[in-house]
Amino acid sequence: xxxxxxxxxxxxxxxxxxxxxxxxxxxxxxxxxxxxxxxxxxxxxxxxxxxxxxxxxxxxxxxxxxxxxxxxxxxxxxxxxxxxxxxxxxxxxxxxxxxxxxxxxxxxxxxxxxxxxxxxxxxxxxxxxxxxxxxxxxxxxxxxxxxxxxxxxxxxxxxxxxxxxxxxxxxxxxxxxxxxxxxxxxxxxxxxxxxxxxxxxxxxxxxxxxxxxxxxxxxxxxxxxxxxxxxxxxxxxxxxxxxxxxxxxxxxxxxxxxxxxxxxxxxxxxxxxxxxxxxxxxxxxxxxxxxxxxxxxxxxx
Amino acid sequence: xxxxxxxxxxxxxxxxxxxxxxxxxxxxxxxxxxxxxxxxxxxxxxxxxxxxxxxxxxxxxxxxxxxxxxxxxxxxxxxxxxxxxxxxxxxxxxxxxxxxxxxxxxxxxxxxxxxxxxxxxxxxxxxxxxxxxxxxxxxxxxxxxxxxxxxxxxxxxxxxxxxxxxxxxxxxxxxxxxxxxxxxxxxxxxxxxxxxxxxxxxxxxxxxxxxxxxxxxxxxxxxxxxxxxxxxxxxxxxxxxxxxxxxxxxxxxxxxxxxxxxxxxxxxxxxxxxxxxxxxxxxxxxxxxxxxxxxxxxxxxxxxxxxxxxxxxxxxxxxxxxxxxxxxxxxxxxxxxxxxxxxxxxxxxxxxxxxxxxxxxxxxxxxxxxxxxxxxxxxxxxxxxxxxxxxxxxxxxxxxxxxxxxxxxxxxxxxxxxxxxxxxxxxxxxxxxxxxxxxxxxxxxxxxxxxxxxxxxxxxxxxxxxxxxxxxxxxxxxxxxxxxxxxxxxxxxxxxxxxxxxxxxxxxxxxxxxxxxxxxxxxxxxxxxxxxxxxxxxxxxxxxxxxxxxxxxxxxxxxxxxxxxxxxxxxxxxxxxxxxxxxxxxxxxxxxxxxxxxxxxxxxxxxxxxxxxxxxxxxxxxxxxxxxxxxxxxxxxxxxxxxxxxxxxxxxxxxxxxxxxx
Numbered sequence: 001x002x003x004x005x006x007x008x009x010x011x012x013x014x015x016x017x018x019x020x021x022x023x024x025x026x027x028x029x030x031x032x033x034x035x036x037x038x039x040x041x042x043x044x045x046x047x048x049x050x051x052x053x054x055x056x057x058x059x060x061x062x063x064x065x066x067x068x069x070x071x072x073x074x075x076x077x078x079x080x081x082x083x084x085x086x087x088x089x090x091x092x093x094x095x096x097x098x099x100x101x102x103x104x105x106x107x108x109x110x111x112x113x114x115x116x117x118x119x120x121x122x123x124x125x126x127x128x129x130x131x132x133x134x135x136x137x138x139x140x141x142x143x144x145x146x147x148x149x150x151x152x153x154x155x156x157x158x159x160x161x162x163x164x165x166x167x168x169x170x171x172x173x174x175x176x177x178x179x180x181x182x183x184x185x186x187x188x189x190x191x192x193x194x195x196x197x198x199x200x201x202x203x204x205x206x207x208x209x210x211x212x213x214x215x216x217x218x219x220x221x222x223x224x225x226x227x228x229x230x231x232x233x234x235x236x237x238x239x240x241x242x243x244x245x246x247x248x249x250x251x252x253x254x255x256x257x258x259x260x261x262x263x264x265x266x267x268x269x270x271x272x273x274x275x276x277x278x279x280x281x282x283x284x285x286x287x288x289x290x291x292x293x294x295x296x297x298x299x300x301x
Numbered sequence: 302x303x304x305x306x307x308x309x310x311x312x313x314x315x316x317x318x319x320x321x322x323x324x325x326x327x328x329x330x331x332x333x334x335x336x337x338x339x340x341x342x343x344x345x346x347x348x349x350x351x352x353x354x355x356x357x358x359x360x361x362x363x364x365x366x367x368x369x370x371x372x373x374x375x376x377x378x379x380x381x382x383x384x385x386x387x388x389x390x391x392x393x394x395x396x397x398x399x400x401x402x403x404x405x406x407x408x409x410x411x412x413x414x415x416x417x418x419x420x421x422x423x424x425x426x427x428x429x430x431x432x433x434x435x436x437x438x439x440x441x442x443x444x445x446x447x448x449x450x451x452x453x454x455x456x457x458x459x460x461x462x463x464x465x466x467x468x469x470x471x472x473x474x475x476x477x478x479x480x481x482x483x484x485x486x487x488x489x490x491x492x493x494x495x496x497x498x499x500x501x502x503x504x505x506x507x508x509x510x511x512x513x514x515x516x517x518x519x520x521x522x523x524x525x526x527x528x529x530x531x532x533x534x535x536x537x538x539x540x541x542x543x544x545x546x547x548x549x550x551x552x553x554x555x556x557x558x559x560x561x562x563x564x565x566x567x568x569x570x571x572x573x574x575x576x577x578x579x580x581x582x583x584x585x586x587x588x589x590x591x592x593x594x595x596x597x598x599x600x601x602x603x604x605x606x607x608x609x610x611x612x613x614x615x616x617x618x619x620x621x622x623x624x625x626x627x628x629x630x631x632x633x634x635x636x637x638x639x640x641x642x643x644x645x646x647x648x649x650x651x652x653x654x655x656x657x658x659x660x661x662x663x664x665x666x667x668x669x670x671x672x673x674x675x676x677x678x679x680x681x682x683x684x685x686x687x688x689x690x691x692x693x694x695x696x697x698x699x700x701x702x703x704x705x706x707x708x709x710x711x712x713x714x715x716x717x718x719x720x721x722x723x724x725x726x727x728x729x730x731x732x733x734x735x736x737x738x739x740x741x742x743x744x745x746x747x748x749x750x751x752x753x754x755x756x757x758x759x760x761x762x763x764x765x766x767x768x769x770x771x772x773x774x775x776x777x778x779x780x781x782x783x784x785x786x787x788x789x790x791x792x793x794x795x796x797x798x799x800x801x802x803x804x805x806x807x808x809x810x811x812x813x814x815x816x817x818x819x820x821x822x823x824x825x826x827x828x829x830x831x832x833x834x835x836x837x838x839x840x841x842x843x844x845x846x847x848x849x850x851x852x853x854x855x856x857x858x859x860x861x862x863x864x865x866x867x868x869x870x871x872x873x874x875x876x877x878x879x880x881x882x883x884x885x886x887x888x889x890x891x892x893x894x895x896x897x898x899x900x901x902x903x904x905x906x907x908x909x910x911x912x913x914x915x916x917x918x919x920x921x922x923x924x925x926x927x928x929x930x931x932x933x934x935x936x937x938x939x940x941x942x943x944x945x946x947x948x949x950x951x952x953x954x955x956x957x958x959x960x961x962x963x
Contacts, residue, residue: 214937261938264906299906301884301936 001204002258008056008195009256015052015189016045016169017176024256025167025273026053030201031208031255032248034164035120035140037105037277044169046143047103051189053141054099057201058194060135061099066108068151072115075100076125090127095119098135098198102142106152113155116140120162137201157236157280164245165270166277204255211251212261219300220264221246224271227297228279233289235280245274264299307446310453311406312349314443315397316342318413318436319390325420325429329383331375337368338387341394348398355399365395386419403447410444425614427823438464470859477855479839479848480832516732516750517576517585518821520743526570526587531754531766532746533590534583534731536602540720542646543695545713545728568620575616575824582607584617585731585746592619616829624756625763647717649697654718665724665759669767672715676769680704681711683774708733711769712753719767725758726767738818745817883935883942886950890914890928893958907932921957928953 005027012023026049029036036053038046054061064075077093094100095116105113119125120140125132142163145152160166172180196204221243229237250266257266272290281289320342327335348355356364368391376384393412400406417436420429441460442453449456519532537545569588576584586592589603594617598606603622607615657675661667681704696714699706712728719726733752735744754768843851887907894901894910899917901910911929915922931950934940 212937212939214939216936261933263908263933263937265908268904268906294904296903298903301881301887301907 001200001207004195004200005204005256011056011192011195012049012052015192016049017179018173019045019049019169019176022049022167022169024253025165025270027256028249028252028270029165029167029273030057030139031204031252032164032245033137033205034245034248035142035162037160037163037166038141038143038169039146039166039277040143040168040170042145044171046169047101048189049169050101050103050141050143052192054101055189055192056195057099058197059098059137059139059201061101062094062097063101063103064094065103066105066112068107068109068153070108070112072112075112075115076119076127079128088128090130090132092132095125096132096134098137099139099141102140104145105142106144106155109153110156113153113159116142117159117162137198137205157278160277161239161241163277165249165273167273208248208252208255211254211259213247213251214261216300217250217262217264217267218247220267220297221250223297223300224267224293227293228275231293236278238275238278242275242278246271249274268294307450307453309349311443311446312345312397314439314446314453315409315413316346316349318440318443319394319397319416321432321436322390322413322416322420325432326386326423329423330387334371334375334387337371338390338394341391341398345394345398355401358399361395361399365392368395382422386416386422389419390416406447407444410440410447413440425828427820430823434464470862474855474859475830476835477839477842477851479852479855480835514748515577515820516579516746516748517574518743518745518824519572519574519585519735520741521570521572523570525572525737525742525744528734529771530587530732530734530744531729531752531768532585532587532732532735533604533729534585535729536604536756537728537730540713540717545716568622571618571620573616573618575614575829576607577614579607584615586619587621588624589622590619591622592617594618614824614828616825616831624766647694647696649694650700650714650718651721653700654721657718658722663722666762668719668722668724669757669759669765672718672767673769673772676711676715677772681706681769681773683707683770708753708768708770711773712755715767715769716755716757719755719757727756729754729756736817738814738821740818741821743821745821881936881942882947883932883950886954887928887932889954890925890957893954894918907936924953924956928957 008027009020009023013020016023026036026038030053036050038049040046051061051063064070073093075093075095077091077096079088079090081087082089100116100119102116105116119134119138123134123136123138125134140163144155171177225238225243225246228234246267247262249270250262253266253270254260254262271294272287276286276290279286279289320339323335323338323342330338347353355361369388372384372387372391376387378384389412393409393416396405396412397409400409414437417433417440420433438457438460441463442456445451445456445459446453451459535547537547539546539548568591572587574585584592584597584605584607586603586605590605591599591603592605594615596608596615597617597619598608600606603624605617605619657671658668661671684705684707696717699710700714712730716726716728730751730753732746732750733754734750735746737744752770754766754770756764757767759765839846839851843854846854891901891910894914894917897918899914901913905913908929911925911932915925915929918925928950931946931953935942935946940946
C-alpha cells in the first residue's frame with residue numbers, strides 16, 4: 001500500500017510542480033475522511049490540484065463553479081414533475097458523486113454555501129422530506145479566493161470548521177515556474193493513471209485509524225489545544241472536533257510517511273493546516289501566531 | 302445479552318478445572334457416571350476448540366434430565382454427600398455447555414469455586430491442596446476474564462497477586478481466630494475402602510496389601526523401642542472352621558468399654574499417633590495401650606477404639622504396658638470361647654497338634670517352641686500370592702500340602718493348633734512394622750503393612766506373641782514390607798500404582814521419602830491444627846483471656862490493617878508525574894548534550910533534537926540515531942520497554958557519554 005501512496009504522490013507532482021508538501025497534506029486530509037479547502041490567489045493551481053486529486057484516486061467527481069447567482073438546487077438537485085407518471089421525481093444534482101469540486105466556494109451566497117453543509121456533515125441530502133444518501137467515500141474539495149478579494153462572501157466559522165484542513169499552495173519555486181512558462185505544464189489530469197479505487201481508499205482510511213497514537217503524542221495535542229483555550233489571542237479556541245482532527249491527521253501523515261505510529265513531529269507538521277482556518281486568525285499574522293504557539297508549548301517527553 | 306470476550310480461554314479453563322476436579326473424586330463416583338461427566342467436559346472442549354455451536358436448549362435439557370436419572374440410578378441415595386457433589390458437578394457442566402452470556406459464565410465460575418472445595422471432602426493431602434490452589438488461581442482468572450479484554454496470562458497474574466495478597470490475612474485468621482466447634486457434621490462418606498476387617502479370612506489381607514494408603518503415623522516421645530512393632534488393632538477370638546471372627550462376648554465388652562484401664566505395671570513407653578480417617582473405629586497401639594484422649598476408648602484387652610468422627614483424622618497420645626501383664630479373662634465363658642474351635646473341621650491338624658503336644662510332655666512352653674521349629678523346618682514359605690485352597694478343610698490343606706501363604710494363613714493355623722491342645726489363643730490383626738523416617742523420627746504405617754498374628758496365654762508367663770510368619774520370613778519383622786528386596790518384586794507386582802513401585806531405585810526412594818516427610822508436616826501442622834492445638838497457641842500468646850476477647854482482638858487487628866491500607870491508598874500523593882524510564886534516560890542525554898553546547902530549542906520534539914544532536918556530534922551519530930530509534934519504538938510505537946531494551950538504552954547512553962579515544 002505504501003508503494004501506491006508514493007506512486008500517487010509522484011503522479012500528482014507531475015501535475016503540480018514543486019509542491020510535494022501540499023500534495024501530501026491534501027492526501028492526508030482525504031485519508032482521514034476529511035473535506036479539503038484550498039485557499040489561494042487565482043491562478044495558483046488550486047483547481048488543477050483538486051481535479052488531479054479526484055482523478056488519481058479513481059473517484060467519480062463533478063465540478064460546481066460557484067457564482068453569486070448559484071442556487072441550492074443547482075448543487076443538490078430538484079424535483080421535477082413527470083407528466084407521464086403524474087408525480088414529482090427527484091433529479092440528483094452534482095453533489096451526488098464521490099468527489100465534489102466546489103470551485104470558488106466563497107463566490108456564492110450564504111444560502112447556497114450552506115446547502116453543502118448538510119451534505120458535508122451528514123453525508124446525506126434532505127429534499128422535500130426525503131433523505132438521499134450520498135455515495136461513499138464522499139469528499140468535498142473546495143477552493144476559495146482570499147477574503148480580501150472583491151465579490152466574496154466569507155464562509156462562516158461553523159462552515160469552516162467542517163473542513164478538515166485548509167491548505168494554500170503559494171507561489172511556485174523558480175524552477176517550476178520556468179517549466180510553466182516554457183509550456184511544459186501537464187494539465188492533462190484526465191489521463192493520469194488511476195492508482196487505487198474506492199474500496200482501496202476505504203481500506204487505507206481503515207488502516208490509518210489503526211495507527212498508534214501514543215500517550216506522549218496525545219498529551220502534546222491536548223497541550224496545544226488547551227493553549228489556544230487559555231490564551232486569548234485567538235478569536236476562536238480549538239474545538240474538540242479540532243482535537244480529533246489533529247489526531248486523525250497526524251495518523252494519516254504517519255501513514256503516508258510509512259510509519260505505524262505517530263510522533264510529535266507529525267503533529268507539528270499538520271498543525272497549521274488543521275487549525276489555521278478554525279482559529280479565525282488575521283491573515284497577516286497567522287503564521288507568526290502559530291509559530292508562537294508551537295514555540296510556547298513544550299513537547300511532552 | 303452482552304458479548305463475552307475471551308470465550309475460548311474461559312471455556313478451556315473451566316473445562317480443565319472440571320477435568321482436574323473429576324480426577325480427584327474419580328474414585329468416589331461410579332465408573333459409568335464418571336465417564337458421563339468426563340464426556341461432558343470433552344464435549345465442551347471439542348465445541349470450544351472446533352468452534353462449533355453449543356447444543357441448543359432442548360437437546361441439553363433432555364440430556365440433563367437423562368443424566369439425572371443415571372445419577373440417581375448409579376450413585377443412589379445412600380450416600381447423600383457424594384450424591385450432591387455429583388449433582389453439583391453435573392449441573393455445572395451442563396450449564397457450561399449451554400452458557401452464552403456474561404451472567405451464565407459468572408454463575409458457572411462461582412459454582413466451580415464450590416466444586417473445587419468439594420474435593421476436600423474426599424482428599425486433604427498436600428498434593429490435592431496444591432492442585433486445588435492452582436485451580437483456584439485459574440478460576441479467579443476466569444472470573445476476571447469474563448469482564449475484561451485482557452488475555453489469560455495477564456488475568457492469571459492478576460489473580461495470583463490477589464490470592465497472594467489475601468494469603469497473610471487468611472493465615473492470620475486461621476491461626477488466631479478462635480475455632481468454634483462444628484455445628485453440623487457431614488454424614489460420613491465411605492472414606493477408607495481398605496482397612497482391617499472384623500473377620501480374618503486368609504484371602505482378605507492379600508487384598509489389603511494392594512493398597513499403599515497411609516494408615517497412621519507414630520512419633521515416639523523418647524527413644525523408640527526396638528522392633529518388631531506389632532500394632533494391635535483387632536482381636537479375633539472366635540473360629541468357625543474357616544474364618545476368625547470377633548465373638549459377641551468380646552463385642553459386648555468393647556461396647557461397654559473402660560475409659561481408663563487400671564494396669565498394674567508402669568507404662569513401657571508413650572508415643573503419639575496421627576491416624577487417618579477410617580471406615581471402622583479400630584485404632585492402633587503397641588502391646589497393651591491406653592489413651593486418655595476424650596474421643597478414644599480403651600478396652601480391657603488393651604485395644605483402642607475411636608468413639609466418633611471416623612471421617613476425620615485423629616491424633617492421640619497413648620501409653621503402652623507390657624502385654625504379659627494382661628490377665629487371662631476371669632470370665633469362664635470367655636475362656637471357653639477362646640478355647641472353642643470348630644471341632645469337626647481340620648481333623649488332620651488337630652491330630653497333628655495333639656501328637657506334637659504329647660511329644661513335648663504336655664508342656665505349654667515347649668509346645669510353643671516346638672511349633673516355631675515346625676514352621677521353620679518344614680519347607681514353609683512366605684508369599685503374597687498363595688495357591689488357591691480348594692479343600693473345605695482349609696487349614697489342613699495349607700499345613701500339609703501347599704505350605705505357601707502369608708500371615709493370615711500362618712496365624713489362623715497356629716491359633717487353631719494352640720486351641721486344639723487347650724492353650725488359650727487368639728488371632729490379632731493390625732499392622733506390623735512401618736517405615737521409619739530418620740529426619741523427623743516417626744514411623745509411617747501403610748495399608749500394605751497389615752498383618753495378623755497369634756497371641757497365646759502361657760501359664761506363668763502370660764500372653765505371648767506367636768508369629769509363625771516371623772520364622773518363615775524373618776525380615777518381615779523389621780520395618781516395612783516395601784523395604785525387603787526379597788518380597789519386593791512380588792509385592793510391587795501386586796501394587797497397582799505409585800512411587801513405591803520405583804522404590805528400589807535410590808533416587809526415587811529418596812524423592813518418595815522427602816514427599817512423605819512433607820506430607821507428614823502437612824498432616825501434623827495444617828490438618829492437625831485443631832481446636833486444642835489452637836487453644837494452647839492462643840493461651841501462649843494471649844494468656845488467660847476469654848475467647849470472645851481474643852476474637853475481638855483478632856478481628857479488630859484485621860479491620861485496622863484494612864483501614865490503614867485504605868487510608869494509605871487515599872493519602873494525597875506528591876503531584877510529580879511518574880516519568881517513563883526511557884524519558885529519564887533521554888533527559889540524561891539532553892543533559893550531556895547541553896554540556897557539549899547542544900541546546901534544545903523550545904518546540905523541538907525529542908526526535909528532532911536527537912537528529913540535531915547527531916549532526917552536531919558526528920562521531921556519536923550511530924549511537925544517537927540508535928537511541929532515537931529506540932525512543933520512537935518505545936514512546937511512540939508503544940513497544941514494551943523490556944529488560945533487553947532497558948539494557949540497550951543504558952549501553953547507548955554509556956557509549957555516547959564516554960570520550961572517544963583518539
